[in-house]
Amino acid sequence: MSRRALVGLLVLLALAALLPFLLSNYRVFQLTLVLVYAIALLGLNMLTGYNGQVSLGHGAFYAIGAYCAAILMDRWGVPYWATLPVAGAVCLVAGFLFGLPALRLEGLYLALATFALGVSLPQLLKYNHLEEWTGGVQGIVIIKPEAPFGLPVNADQWLYFFTLAVTIAMFVVGRNLLHGRIGRAMVAIRDNPVAAQAMGVNTALYKSLTFGVSAMYTGVAGALGAIAVQFVAPDSFNIFLSLTLLIGIVVGGLASISGAVFGAFFIQFVPNIADAISKAAPWAIFGVFLIVFVYLMPGGIAGAVQMASAKLMRKSSQSETGGAKQPVTPKEVVP
Amino acid sequence: MTRGTMEALMHQVLAGLATGGIYASLALALVMIYQATHLVNFAQGEMAMFCTYIAWSFLNAGFGYLPAFLLTVAFGFVLGVVIERVVIRPVERAPVLSVVVVFIGLLVILNSLAGWIYTYTIKPFPSPFPEALANPLMSPHELGSILVTLVVLTLLFLFFRFTPLGLAMRAAAQNPESSRLVGIRVGWMLALGWGLASAIGAVAGMMIAPVVYLDPNMMGGILLYAFAAALLGGIDSPGGAVFGGFLVGVLENVLGAFVIGNELKLAVALVLIIGVLVVRPSGLFGRVHVSRV
Amino acid sequence: MALLDVKGLHASYGATRVLHGLDFSLDEGSITTLLGANGAGKTTTLRALCAMVKTAGDIRFGGEPIGARATEDIVRMGIAHVPDGRGTFANLTTEENLRLGAYTRKDRQAVEADLERMYGYFPRLRERRAQQAGTLSGGEQQMLAVSRALMLRPRLLLLDEPSFGLAPLVVKELFGILRTVNEKEKVSMLLVEQNAAMALDLADRAYLLETGRVVLSGSSRDIQGDDAVRRSYLGY
Numbered sequence: 001m002s003r004r005a006l007v008g009l010l011v012l013l014a015l016a017a018l019l020p021f022l023l024s025n026y027r028v029f030q031l032t033l034v035l036v037y038a039i040a041l042l043g044l045n046m047l048t049g050y051n052g053q054v055s056l057g058h059g060a061f062y063a064i065g066a067y068c069a070a071i072l073m074d075r076w077g078v079p080y081w082a083t084l085p086v087a088g089a090v091c092l093v094a095g096f097l098f099g100l101p102a103l104r105l106e107g108l109y110l111a112l113a114t115f116a117l118g119v120s121l122p123q124l125l126k127y128n129h130l131e132e133w134t135g136g137v138q139g140i141v142i143i144k145p146e147a148p149f150g151l152p153v154n155a156d157q158w159l160y161f162f163t164l165a166v167t168i169a170m171f172v173v174g175r176n177l178l179h180g181r182i183g184r185a186m187v188a189i190r191d192n193p194v195a196a197q198a199m200g201v202n203t204a205l206y207k208s209l210t211f212g213v214s215a216m217y218t219g220v221a222g223a224l225g226a227i228a229v230q231f232v233a234p235d236s237f238n239i240f241l242s243l244t245l246l247i248g249i250v251v252g253g254l255a256s257i258s259g260a261v262f263g264a265f266f267i268q269f270v271p272n273i274a275d276a277i278s279k280a281a282p283w284a285i286f287g288v289f290l291i292v293f294v295y296l297m298p299g300g301i302a303g304a305v306q307m308a309s310a311k312l313m314r315k316s317s318q319s320e321t322g323g324a325k326q327p328v329t330p331k332e333v334v335p
Numbered sequence: 336m337t338r339g340t341m342e343a344l345m346h347q348v349l350a351g352l353a354t355g356g357i358y359a360s361l362a363l364a365l366v367m368i369y370q371a372t373h374l375v376n377f378a379q380g381e382m383a384m385f386c387t388y389i390a391w392s393f394l395n396a397g398f399g400y401l402p403a404f405l406l407t408v409a410f411g412f413v414l415g416v417v418i419e420r421v422v423i424r425p426v427e428r429a430p431v432l433s434v435v436v437v438f439i440g441l442l443v444i445l446n447s448l449a450g451w452i453y454t455y456t457i458k459p460f461p462s463p464f465p466e467a468l469a470n471p472l473m474s475p476h477e478l479g480s481i482l483v484t485l486v487v488l489t490l491l492f493l494f495f496r497f498t499p500l501g502l503a504m505r506a507a508a509q510n511p512e513s514s515r516l517v518g519i520r521v522g523w524m525l526a527l528g529w530g531l532a533s534a535i536g537a538v539a540g541m542m543i544a545p546v547v548y549l550d551p552n553m554m555g556g557i558l559l560y561a562f563a564a565a566l567l568g569g570i571d572s573p574g575g576a577v578f579g580g581f582l583v584g585v586l587e588n589v590l591g592a593f594v595i596g597n598e599l600k601l602a603v604a605l606v607l608i609i610g611v612l613v614v615r616p617s618g619l620f621g622r623v624h625v626s627r628v
Numbered sequence: 629m630a631l632l633d634v635k636g637l638h639a640s641y642g643a644t645r646v647l648h649g650l651d652f653s654l655d656e657g658s659i660t661t662l663l664g665a666n667g668a669g670k671t672t673t674l675r676a677l678c679a680m681v682k683t684a685g686d687i688r689f690g691g692e693p694i695g696a697r698a699t700e701d702i703v704r705m706g707i708a709h710v711p712d713g714r715g716t717f718a719n720l721t722t723e724e725n726l727r728l729g730a731y732t733r734k735d736r737q738a739v740e741a742d743l744e745r746m747y748g749y750f751p752r753l754r755e756r757r758a759q760q761a762g763t764l765s766g767g768e769q770q771m772l773a774v775s776r777a778l779m780l781r782p783r784l785l786l787l788d789e790p791s792f793g794l795a796p797l798v799v800k801e802l803f804g805i806l807r808t809v810n811e812k813e814k815v816s817m818l819l820v821e822q823n824a825a826m827a828l829d830l831a832d833r834a835y836l837l838e839t840g841r842v843v844l845s846g847s848s849r850d851i852q853g854d855d856a857v858r859r860s861y862l863g864y
Contacts, residue, residue, distance in 0.1 A: 048432065052431075052432070054431060054432055054435050056377075056435070056439070101609060101612075101613045104612070104613055104616070105612055105613075105616075106431075107431035107435075108373075108374070108375050108431060108434075108435065109612055109616070111375070111377075111431070111435045112375055112562060112566075112608065112612075113608055113609050113612055115377065115559075115562075116559055116562065116563075116604065116605045116608045116609070117605060119555050119556065119558075119559050119601065119605075120559065120601035120602050120604060120605040123598065123599065123600070123601040123602060124599070124601075124602050126598065127598050127599055127602075128598060239555060243439055243442075243443060246436070246439060250436050254432070278451055279450065279455065280447040280448070280449075280450035280451035280455075281447070281451065282447075283443050283444075283446060283447035283450075284443075284444055284447035284448060284451060286440075286443055286447075287439075287440040287441070287442075287443035287444030287447065288440070288444060289440075290436050290437070290439060290440030290443070291422065291436075291437055291440040291441070291444075293436075294426065294429075294433045294436050294437050294440070295425065295426075298433070499727070499731065502720070502724055502727065502728060502731075503728070503731055505720065506717050506720065506728055509717055509718075509719055509720070510715065510717050510718075512680070512711075512715065513711070513715035513716070513717060514728075515680075515698075515699040515700055515703070516678065516699065516703065516708075516709050516711060516715060517703065517728045517729055517731050517732070517776070517780070518700050518703035518704055518731050518732035518780075519700065519728075519731055520700050521700075
């Protein structure tokens with residue numbers, strides 16, 4: 001990453017660290033959710049943006065992570081921070097297992113199968129034989145953790161910082177993954193699976209692993225989300241959650257790490273603004289944005305930012321190369 | 336098996352055929368679009384739902400059932416044509432993700448438009464079938480639905496088999512290049528196909544609404560069953576889609592009543608879909624595709 | 629007047645230019661043949677006439693420029709194309725294939741009469757009228773393709789390698805019917821062929837193409853009679 005980009009990032013992080021002390025608790029809660037979504041979107045983006053496997057059912061992994069956290073905390077009193085690795089591991093396995101039969105499904109068929117997963121999940125969660133675990137239709141309520149060691153921050157602020165730390169960690173790991181050999185292999189599989197295979201990439205293994213890792217990220221996000229919202233219930237995890245995540249990566253920018261952050265802001269705040277107009281408005285706006293972005297801005301916000309900053313770079317006479325906020329992604333952004 | 340169980344089974348099978356007819360209609364609509372474009376219309380359910388709300392508007396405005404029905408079918412047809420020409424045509428050759436995203440956008444816009452205009456309060460929707468159709472085995476609506484489905488399917492079959500336009504549409508779907516060489520305007524055939532598929536969806540929506548009540552989210556589960564039916568029958572086989580629809584309807588009812596209970600019905604659809612895709616992607620009657628490298 | 633007049637025809641597949649300024653013409657009522665080796669651009673020429681590839685240049689049919697029109701409109705002007713590979717609608721029946729040939733026509737009675745005429749030319753098609761066209765043999769599919777094109781009652785028939793993959797006797801039979809159709813129904817024909825001998829027997833005029841250019845032209849009798857040309861250009 002260029003010096004300029006690194007400085008920019010540090011400024012952003014400093015800002016992020018200061019914000020909870022400047023804003024109301026509710027806003028802090030909203031920003032926590034932005035971070036949660038960012039992790040989930042990074043997960044989905046790995047699978048769909050970088051690896052080309054379209055998933056319309058990632059809400060299911062979010063839900064699994066959320067329910068893991070809720071069940072562990074509520075039934076077994078597991079501390080909140082310990083639920084994250086468990087949620088991650090469960091989703092890693094679940095994702096990998098789902099990815100195995102999905103290997104045989106291309107493009108539209110995979111979209112169809114994941115769509116079916118997303119639509120049928122709430123019913124599974126409401127199933128009365130599992131009610132003992134899942135709390136059935138009413139779901140499970142969990143208690144927000146207090147700041148440890150008597151630190152001078154309130155519960156919302158603490159959760160924000162905790163989430164921020166997790167987000168940074170997961171983004172760093174994700175970035176190294178995606179910018180290295182593995183990321184290049186994923187993109188190669190997306191763009192030309194046969195050629196990738198011919199060059200010795202074990203396509204099947206990579207695709208299943210990508211599914212697993214992608215599910216893991218989304219699952220961890222789900223767990224954090226559950227802790228923040230303090231509540232899980234089947235109807236919060238319907239197909240619209242999966243579609244929300246899809247919108248997040250399309251608008252934010254496919255095959256882009258910063259896109260996950262842009263997308264997260266979009267899906268968290270647009271509904272709030274649009275709700276003022278009408279209950280139906282957020283989704284109408286989402287739908288329009290989806291179609292408009294496919295036609296006009298296939299690179300999403302991240303792509304637009306990249307293009308804009310590239311233009312600025314050309315205008316300034318400096319010889320320093322590299323992108324502005326985020327490093328250039330391995331392959332041209334292609335929807 | 337006791338007489339009582341026999342009758343109960345009979346009733347479930349017949350009720351299953353009634354809903355199966357609706358799945359068959361939607362599955363047929365999906366297959367029609369898939370055959371012509373190799374695209375799965377994820378928005379099929381919402382298009383049908385939206386048309387059903389239009390029907391509700393006509394009924395609310397004082398129209399009789401039959402005029403409202405016919406006007407809605409016409410509206411559905413036009414809706415399909417417009418969507419194909421305006422929204423889908425630009426992305427027909429685009430990469431998979433772009434196409435899926437556009438379909439999802441359409442799905443979501445139609446869903447929220449319905450919610451916006453008509454609110455999310457559940458509304459009852461009338462069944463046009465008179466009590467005269469009542470019999471010990473099925474409700475008037477179940478019998479009526481089956482009859483309507485059969486009429487629609489028969490009309491479609493006759494249209495495609497025996498009219499020049501139907502022939503041209505089949506040709507355009509199978510072999511667009513050769514179709515151009517005989518003067519068929521392939522683009523308009525596609526639009527017509529979408530129009531017909533949408534009109535079929537409108538009929539399906541009007542048949543199911545009295546049972547599940549009119550609500551913007553009413554078609555989600557039903558669309559899932561239609562997908563399962565289309566895949567089971569063979570995504571490029573119209574006959575297979577129809578067969579699949581009736582089969583799925585009967586399975587849903589019989590399994591739901593006697594085996595797994597009503598709560599996991601959608602999960603059954605999910606398992607069916609994944610099962611077919613993994614074990615035999617071409618379905619019962621479809622063609623096996625070998626993609627050349 | 630020439631029925632078809634082509635000047636400076638360029639055509640490309642994507643970025644690759646295949647035709648480099650072809651000039652040729654075809655008189656009403658004649659059979660003209662385009663000869664050349666594989667890759668000479670013969671098929672591309674026919675496709676260019678039907679707007680199936682990107683073209684530049686001047687193409688006039690019956691005096692009207694057709695370069696900017698869509699395939700479906702060119703068909704309606706009376707040009708029928710029997711494509712490379714026959715273009716059969718494999719999942720439709722033989723009769724459905726034939727009826728599609730007449731899709732743009734409005735004269736129902738005449739269409740039925742033409743259908744009977746096609747069955748007259750090719751009795752084997754009548755036997756297989758209700759059969760799926762994809763199950764017909766190569767020769768039968770070729771006859772079907774030609775008949776389908778003739779169902780349009782075209783002024784100009786474009787034929788792309790009709791002899792391909794057919795036994796010599798079958799080719800002779802087919803070409804005999806083409807000669808009859810040309811004489812009795814005044815259908816002009818542009819025939820693309822690799823089999824130069826048979827093509828020259830059928831045609832009145834010939835053009836030889838090499839890498840997208842015309843290198844030789846003349847009446848087929850002249851070309852057949854010129855040993856040097858035959859040996860060096862046509863290989864026999």
